[in-house]
Amino acid sequence: xxxxxxxxxxxxxxxxxxxxxxxxxxxxxxxxxxxxxxxxxxxxxxxxxxxxxxxxxxxxxxxxxxxxxxxxxxxxxxxxxxxxxxxxxxxxxxxxxxxxxxxxxxxxxxxxxxxxxxxxxxxxxxxxxxxxxxxxxxxxxxxxxxxxxxxxxxxxxxxxxxxxxxxxxxxxxxxxxxxxxxxxxxxxxxxxxxxxxxxxxxxxxxxxxxxxxxxxxxxxxxxxxxxxxxxxxxxxxxxxxxxxxxxxxxxxxxxxxxxxxxxxxxxxxxxxxxxxxxxxxxxxxxxxxxxxxxxxxxxxxxxxxxxxxxxxxxxxxxxxxxxxxxxxxxxxxxxxxx
Numbered sequence: 001x002x003x004x005x006x007x008x009x010x011x012x013x014x015x016x017x018x019x020x021x022x023x024x025x026x027x028x029x030x031x032x033x034x035x036x037x038x039x040x041x042x043x044x045x046x047x048x049x050x051x052x053x054x055x056x057x058x059x060x061x062x063x064x065x066x067x068x069x070x071x072x073x074x075x076x077x078x079x080x081x082x083x084x085x086x087x088x089x090x091x092x093x094x095x096x097x098x099x100x101x102x103x104x105x106x107x108x109x110x111x112x113x114x115x116x117x118x119x120x121x122x123x124x125x126x127x128x129x130x131x132x133x134x135x136x137x138x139x140x141x142x143x144x145x146x147x148x149x150x151x152x153x154x155x156x157x158x159x160x161x162x163x164x165x166x167x168x169x170x171x172x173x174x175x176x177x178x179x180x181x182x183x184x185x186x187x188x189x190x191x192x193x194x195x196x197x198x199x200x201x202x203x204x205x206x207x208x209x210x211x212x213x214x215x216x217x218x219x220x221x222x223x224x225x226x227x228x229x230x231x232x233x234x235x236x237x238x239x240x241x242x243x244x245x246x247x248x249x250x251x252x253x254x255x256x257x258x259x260x261x262x263x264x265x266x267x268x269x270x271x272x273x274x275x276x277x278x279x280x281x282x283x284x285x286x287x288x289x290x291x292x293x294x295x296x297x298x299x300x301x302x303x304x305x306x307x308x309x310x311x312x313x314x315x316x317x318x319x320x321x322x323x324x325x326x327x328x329x330x331x332x333x334x335x336x337x338x
Contacts, residue, residue: 003119004317004336007055009047012318017057020123022068028076028129029068030084034138035117036061036146036308037320037334039171044112045321050263051112060086060110061145062117063138064338066129073126081134083144084117084124085290086110102152102285109285118317120338130290133298139311139335140297140304143176146333147293147302148286149259150176154184156283157232157257161185166221166230168246169237170201172307172333173259177234178204179302186232189224191217196329204306221249230254240266252276259283310334 005015023029041058043049063083066076076082089096089104096104110116110124132141154177159165163186167174170192181188182205189208190201198209208224210217221229229251235242238260246256247268256278273280296302309332312320320334 001120002314002338003057003115004059004314005055005057005118006044006052009054010045012045012321014315014317015057017119019121023070023073023123025070025072026126027070027123028066028073028082028126029121029123030064030082030129031067031121032062032064032117032119032338034063034142034311034338035059035314035336036142036172037317037324037336038146040112042321042324049112050261051109053113056112057115057119058111059116059118059336060084060112061142063132063141063144064117064122067121070126075126076129076131080131081136081138081141082129083132083141083290083294084110085128085130085148085286086112086116086145087285088114088125088128100287102287107285118314118336118338130294132294136297139308139337142335143304143307143333144290144293144297145286146172146307147176147180147297147304148289149173149283150178150180151289151293152286153177153234153257153259153283154180155287155289156281157234157255159184159186159232163187163231164189164225164228165232165234166246166249167191167234167236168242169235170197170206171236174234174236175201175204175307175332177236178206179306183296183301189221189230194329197332200306200332204303217245218249225251232257235260238262240264244268244272247272247278247280250276250278253278255279255281257281257283307333308335311337314338 044052088108089101090106093105243266
């Protein structure tokens with residue numbers, strides 16, 4: 001079978017690998033049909049992802065058709081269209097026992113810690129496989145994973161009716177979070193450095209957009225919130241300075257959601273969040289969000305077509321990566337078709 005493999009940083013090949021044969025009792029074999037390219041895939045390609053080991057078949061945003069099932073599998077059947085939750089947990093550690101398997105002490109992510117979905121076939125645990133209505137095109141079903149990230153962010157930030165949410169950055173995760181926040185009844189303001197991305201955000205339902213240029217965030221935010229500031233700030237830029245800014249612009253008693261994994265430190269004084277009594281929470285991957293995300297897709301409550309911008313055949317993966325890196329203003333979510 002063909003597979004997109006990163007042999008080492010900056011070296012991608014279309015490899016010929018053995019097709020997996022058979023399934024364990026609780027496993028499912030999937031014929032991959034589409035897979036989205038994530039920023040973490042770009043990091044693995046560049047050699048900046050601290051969790052990746054090479055060589056690695058990348059890809060954690062993918063979907064396909066059930067080819068074969070193990071004898072104990074009950075949730076899906078051969079021929080079902082499915083999306084994949086890439087979170088693999090041990091089930092035994094303190095986090096797993098408390099229902100927070102997405103921060104498992106032995107956490108692995110398919111496509112990062114182990115080979116992923118940029119290939120023709122893959123065998124996975126049944127619990128990671130979610131059935132979807134066949135009416136959802138594969139190139140859109142592949143966006144279920146980033147939408148699950150947005151759903152987790154909104155859950156962690158307790159986003160609800162009446163909130164004014166500021167999302168910093170409107171890349172794919174920002175736009176997914178925007179759609180989920182709107183679904184939960186919030187008013188959303190979003191920022192970016194590129195007008196093209198803000199236009200996409202407006203199409204996704206953003207009530208306010210701010211094109212970031214020297215020092216204009218806070219005055220524009222005051223204008224859009226009548227001087228009150230946002231109740232929830234979600235930082236999808238994930239830089240040391242953006243986190244500092246998130247604390248600064250949040251209103252008193254606000255919530256700040258942090259998703260960055262950078263080891264670089266931010267300069268934040270305790271007074272910056274104590275005097276406002278802010279609630280600061282991290283959000284990682286997703287905790288059982290796939291069921292809701294797929295249901296919302298089936299009901300037409302999410303618009304993955306506004307996220308997916310390009311589709312490339314899998315053999316052109318290198319061209320797709322090049323487009324993302326060289327012309328970011330033109331892309332949102334790029335999907336590979338297998």
